[in-house]
Amino acid sequence: MRFSILISPIVVVALAFGFAPGIAQAQIEAEAPAQDDPLRGSVTDDSSDNIITISVPGLPTPQSAQTPAGSTDELGARVSDVIVADLRSSGLFRPLGRNAVRAISYDEVTTPALSYWRGRNNEALIQGFVRAMPDGRITVGCYLYDVVLGTELARQGYVVEPADWRRAAHKCADSVYSRLTGESPFFDSRIAYIAETGPKDRRTKRLAIMDSDGANHRFITNGQATALTPRFSPDYQSIVYLSFLNGSPSIYIYDVDSGRQRRVFSTSNPTFAPRWSPDGHFILFSMAVSGNTDIYRISAGGGEPERLTNAPGIDVGGSYSPDGSKIVFESDRSGAQQIYVMNANGSNQKRISFGGGRYATPEWSPRGDLIAFTRVSGDFRIGTMTPSGGNIRLLTNSWQDEAPTWAPNGRLIQFFRTARGSGKTSIWQVDLTGKNARQLRTPVDGSDPSWGPVLP
Amino acid sequence: MKRSEYIGLGVATIGHVGLFGVLSLSILNTSDSFERSEPIAVTLSDNIALADTSPRPDAEPATSIAPEIGEIVPPPEELTQPENTPEEAETMPQPTPARTSAPKATAPAKVKPKPKPAAKKPPVPVNRSGRRRPDRRRTGSRLGSNFLDGVSDQESISRDQTPPAARAGPQVQASLQREITRKLKPKWRAPTGADAERLVTTVDWRLDKDGRVVGKPRCTKQNGVNASNRPQKDLHCERAIRAVLDAQPFSSLPVEYYDAWDNISYDFDRKL
Numbered sequence: 001m002r003f004s005i006l007i008s009p010i011v012v013v014a015l016a017f018g019f020a021p022g023i024a025q026a027q028i029e030a031e032a033p034a035q036d037d038p039l040r041g042s043v044t045d046d047s048s049d050n051i052i053t054i055s056v057p058g059l060p061t062p063q064s065a066q067t068p069a070g071s072t073d074e075l076g077a078r079v080s081d082v083i084v085a086d087l088r089s090s091g092l093f094r095p096l097g098r099n100a101v102r103a104i105s106y107d108e109v110t111t112p113a114l115s116y117w118r119g120r121n122n123e124a125l126i127q128g129f130v131r132a133m134p135d136g137r138i139t140v141g142c143y144l145y146d147v148v149l150g151t152e153l154a155r156q157g158y159v160v161e162p163a164d165w166r167r168a169a170h171k172c173a174d175s176v177y178s179r180l181t182g183e184s185p186f187f188d189s190r191i192a193y194i195a196e197t198g199p200k201d202r203r204t205k206r207l208a209i210m211d212s213d214g215a216n217h218r219f220i221t222n223g224q225a226t227a228l229t230p231r232f233s234p235d236y237q238s239i240v241y242l243s244f245l246n247g248s249p250s251i252y253i254y255d256v257d258s259g260r261q262r263r264v265f266s267t268s269n270p271t272f273a274p275r276w277s278p279d280g281h282f283i284l285f286s287m288a289v290s291g292n293t294d295i296y297r298i299s300a301g302g303g304e305p306e307r308l309t310n311a312p313g314i315d316v317g318g319s320y321s322p323d324g325s326k327i328v329f330e331s332d333r334s335g336a337q338q339i340y341v342m343n344a345n346g347s348n349q350k351r352i353s354f355g356g357g358r359y360a361t362p363e364w365s366p367r368g369d370l371i372a373f374t375r376v377s378g379d380f381r382i383g384t385m386t387p388s389g390g391n392i393r394l395l396t397n398s399w400q401d402e403a404p405t406w407a408p409n410g411r412l413i414q415f416f417r418t419a420r421g422s423g424k425t426s427i428w429q430v431d432l433t434g435k436n437a438r439q440l441r442t443p444v445d446g447s448d449p450s451w452g453p454v455l456p
Numbered sequence: 457m458k459r460s461e462y463i464g465l466g467v468a469t470i471g472h473v474g475l476f477g478v479l480s481l482s483i484l485n486t487s488d489s490f491e492r493s494e495p496i497a498v499t500l501s502d503n504i505a506l507a508d509t510s511p512r513p514d515a516e517p518a519t520s521i522a523p524e525i526g527e528i529v530p531p532p533e534e535l536t537q538p539e540n541t542p543e544e545a546e547t548m549p550q551p552t553p554a555r556t557s558a559p560k561a562t563a564p565a566k567v568k569p570k571p572k573p574a575a576k577k578p579p580v581p582v583n584r585s586g587r588r589r590p591d592r593r594r595t596g597s598r599l600g601s602n603f604l605d606g607v608s609d610q611e612s613i614s615r616d617q618t619p620p621a622a623r624a625g626p627q628v629q630a631s632l633q634r635e636i637t638r639k640l641k642p643k644w645r646a647p648t649g650a651d652a653e654r655l656v657t658t659v660d661w662r663l664d665k666d667g668r669v670v671g672k673p674r675c676t677k678q679n680g681v682n683a684s685n686r687p688q689k690d691l692h693c694e695r696a697i698r699a700v701l702d703a704q705p706f707s708s709l710p711v712e713y714y715d716a717w718d719n720i721s722y723d724f725d726r727k728l
Contacts, residue, residue, distance in 0.1 A: 038660060039716055041633035042723035043699075045646040052645075092648065148702050182647055182691030369683035370650065384650075386683075411649065432650040 051094045052180055053122040055147075056084050058098035059140070060106040065132035067162035072138065075165050076130040079140060082169035083126060083176070085213060086187045090177060090412075091436025096122060109143060117147045124153070126176055130165075138162050142172035144179055154179045166215060167455070174454075184367075184409035187212055188455045191414070192230040192239050193427060195219060196445040200423040205447075207241055207254070212407075212451070214441050220254060229273060229403075232452035233300075234280040240264070242272050251285050253300070265298055265305055273316045276300075277324055284308075284318035284327065295329055295346075308346035319364045319371075320344070321387070328352075328362040328371050328387070339373060341387060352389030361403050366453070367410030370432075374402040374415075382415050382430065395434045403447070408454045414440070416447040632709060632717050639706055644699040646726035647688045654680035655692045656725045659700060665714050667706035673697045676721070696724040 059076035069075060080098050087093040101120065104113075109127045117125050128142040137159055144154040156175045158168040167188055174185030195208040207220040207227040220239070221227050228249075230241035239254045251274045254261040264283060265271060274285045282297050287305070293314040296305035309315040313333040320327055328341050339353040339362045353359040357377025364371055370384045375394060380402045383394040400418040407414065407429070414429040417439075425447040430437040440446075646652065661673035675693035700722075709717050 038719040038721035039629065039632055039636070040721050040723075041637055042725065043637045043640040043644050045641075045644050045724075045726040047645070050645050050648050146698070149698060180691075181649070182688045183649065184687070367683075367687075369686075431648075433648055433652075 051092060052124060053094045053096065054087065054124040054126060054176070054180075055096045055101045055117060055120060055122045056080050056087075056098070056126045057101050057104045059128040059130050060104060060109065061130050061132075062106045063132075067132055067136070067138060069162035069165055072130045072132050075138065075162070076128075079128070079130060079165060079169040079172070080126075082166055082213070083173045086170060086173035087177065089213065089438065090181075091431050091438070092177075092181055096120075109141065112143075112145050114145065114147060114150045117145075118150075120147075122147055124176075124180060126172070128172060133159065136162070138165065138168075140165070140168035140172065142175060144176050166211065170212070181411075183411045185454055186407045186409040186412070189408050190232065190236060190452045190455070191427075191440075191449055192232050192241075192452065193416075193442070193446045193449040194227055194230065195442065196425055196447055197223075207239065208442075208446075209239070209256075210442070217443055220256075229448050229450075231274060231276055231450045233276050234278065234453055236452055236455070240274040240276060240283055242274065251283070253283075264300075264302070273318070275317075275319055277320050278322055279324060284320070286314075286316040286318070288314075295327070308342070309349065311349070315340075317361050319362055321364045322366050322368045326364075326387070328364050330360050330362055337376070339371070339385075339389070352387070353385065353392075354389065355392055363404050363406060365406050365410040366408055369410070372404035372406060372413050374404065382413060384413075384432065393434065395430050395432070396428075396437060401428070403449070405449050405451045407451050414449045414451055416449060418447075628713055629716060632713065635708055636706060636717070636720065636722065639703045639708070640699055640722065640724075643702040644724055645695060646724070647691045647695060649688045650684040651680075651682055652685050652688045652692070653726045654682065655685055655688060656680050656723055657692050657696045658721060658723050659693075659696045660719075660721045661700055662719055663704075663706055663709075663717060665711050667704065667709055669701060669704050673700045692724070696722075699724065 058080045061072035061076050064071050064073045067075065070078075077098060084095040084097040087095045104127060106129055109129050112125055112127055114125075123146070125145045125147050126142065127145070128140060131139045131141070133139055138161075140158045140160065142154075142156045142158070143152065145151065146153050154175050156172060158171050160168045170188035171185075173187045177183065177187065178185045189212045190209055191212055192207065192209045195206045196203050197206075198204045203226075204223040205226045205228065206223040207230055208218065209220060209232075210217040221243075225243045225245040228242040228244075230239050232239055237256060239256065241252060241254065242249050243252050245252075248268075249270045249272045250267075251264040251271045252261045253264055264274070264285070265287075267287070269287050269289050271285050271287045274283050276283060277297075281300055283300055284295060284297055285305075286293050287296050292312060293316060294307055294309045294311075295315050295318045296307050298305040308318070308327070309329070309331070311331060311333045313331055315329055315331045315333070318327045318329040325344055326341055327344055328339060330337050331340050332338075334351065337358040337360045338351055339359045340349050340351050342349040352371075353373070355375075357375050359373050359375055361374045362371050363373070364387075365384075369386070371387055372382065372384050375381050375383050379398070380400040381394045381398070382396045382401045382404050383392055385392045395413065396415070396417075398417055399420045401415050402418075404413045404415045406412070411432050412429050413432065414427060416425050417428050418425050425445045427440045427442055427446040427449045428437060429440060440449075646655070656679040657675050658677035659673050660676045662670040664670050673696075675696065678689060678693065681689050706717070
């Protein structure tokens with residue numbers, strides 16, 4: 001009896017209060033602010049474009065002097081033009097070149113007239129100079145200022161042969177780009193591609209190389225044999241590519257300096273889709289042996305190839321991850337082309353693409369975070385996914401875009417676009433965000449681009 | 457089991473059933489009165505009003521009034537009893553003995569006093585002081601007679617005597633947030649890149665009373681970093697700080713709430 005009577009008041013109290021005191025206590029403790037609690041809030045950047053306006057006046061010279069590449073006055077103007085073109089091509093800047101802003105004096109380079117530039121509605125300012133050295137070389141100075149805050153963000157100086165003035169300009173643009181975008185530099189790099197001429201059904205395909213901005217263009221092969229899928233070696237010393245020299249496809253290594261080339265592996269079987277390993281010691285390629293195409297690895301110096309895949313079907317397009325530990329490739333073992341990842345020794349092969357359509361020509365980003373591919377589903381489009389196959393994003397929307405290759409900083413993707421009907425090809429590049437798709441000017445039609453690493 | 461235990465058990469059972477019934481009824485009643493309300497715009501505020509705040513935290517302090525001495529005040533009955541006119545007459549001559557002409561001028565006034573109130577005068581000797589005006593409240597001030605010298609006769613600007621709040625209320629905080637956001641927004645340009653929109657940087661900075669940044673703003677937290685946007689991480693922080701430095705001075709923030717905005721912590725993000 002006593003037990004029963006005792007329990008009732010407890011129940012009544014508990015029900016009536018619904019444990020409210022405990023809750024109220026907890027809230028008060030949680031909400032009571034400290035004496036110096038900061039004022040909190042948030043601000044969102046929802047502007048449609050985040051293009052940085054930047055002034056690039058011509059580079060003055062302390063004393064005009066003649067060099068093999070022209071006077072230092074002329075070089076200063078041309079260097080600033082190259083910087084402007086580089087920054088504009090990235091799609092992240094709105095550069096105001098020497099035609100749009102006033103000229104500066106040599107003394108102004110290190111003491112910018114910030115109040116003047118601040119009034120010009122721009123955010124940053126590149127100043128620099130070109131000076132002839134007694135030993136015949138030139139020094140290109142490059143200074144980057146934050147106009148709004150009046151601070152110096154970067155300063156670089158490059159001593160180059162006069163003939164290499166473009167590289168100094170690219171390096172300056174690279175330091176500015178890198179400082180203002182957070183990305184790694186990429187302007188001072190080169191591109192190998194296939195130059196196409198002739199009618200649609202009988203195209204002449206030649207190997208060609210150029211700077212990342214299209215300058216210093218040079219044809220490598222004469223077009224007697226069709227060339228395809230070139231790849232610069234990491235040290236730019238050689239180019240591996242596919243040639244139909246005797247009617248059947250085989251892989252050659254072309255030495256840029258000597259102009260000589262040799263077959264990687266002598267065989268009567270067709271070999272194709274060559275790629276370098278990140279350290280340049282190995283070459284991945286595919287070889288068709290009695291109807292079954294697999295991926296092989298061979299030392300760049302030659303020797304016996306090592307077979308990495310053995311599934312029935314066509315395994316092609318191996319591409320190393322930047323650390324060299326994994327390989328991404330395409331295979332039709334499931335019935336249609338899909339993307340697979342395996343360890344560098346061929347173990348642990350796993351399919352990673354499961355979306356609609358077929359996926360081909362995978363290429364691992366130099367940054368390691370993404371894999372670019374061509375998605376075939378009616379049309380050909382360029383896209384990216386993570387190495388586990390997630391977060392698929394399509395970057396282009398045209399009739400036929402294929403064969404992606406990464407800029408050395410992993411921010412831009414280059415590919416080639418085939419026009420419907422005429423079959424004319426052109427080289428394009430697009431930002432990883434899917435914006436700023438633009439065509440790279442080439443003397444003739446271009447396909448199969450391959451972007452090399454940043455020059456040392 | 458004893459009979460008393462049966463009774464006790466029965467009472468407890470009935471009591472519980474009854475309690476259950478009463479509580480059920482109250483639940484039913486409240487659920488009936490529930491009405492669906494129209495959606496309204498809501499401003500989210502981090503600080504809700506559990507802190508004590510004043511309804512008018514911006515009130516100007518009232519004009520200061522001299523403290524009054526109360527202890528020497530005679531009982532109020534005695535104060536009100538004397539009639540005004542005789543007191544005036546009595547006090548008038550007092551301040552003017554030094555002046556020779558004054559007594560003559562005030563002489564006719566002496567005629568006025570009535571005998572009756574004059575007789576009552578002795579109980580209130582304090583009235584002899586020239587400063588004391590028995591027709592007013594009989595109080596004393598600790599301040600000198602020149603207390604109001606130089607004070608203009610314009611109307612006091614005081615509007616409200618509610619003391620200023622120790623902290624700004626939620627409405628005030630929301631207004632301050634809006635103002636700061638309005639200043640920062642045109643200056644804040646997030647870096648672009650793959651997954652850059654996932655980055656959120658929290659920047660802390662302090663302001664002086666003029667709204668200028670004191671010291672250097674600091675990035676105290678970053679969220680949303682992944683392999684793709686890691687290159688943008690440091691730049692995100694740098695540009696957020698740049699936005700703060702570029703947006704200063706935050707001179708439009710009202711100085712009376714300085715305690716509320718001397719220390720600011722803001723999240724910077726990007727929406728595509």
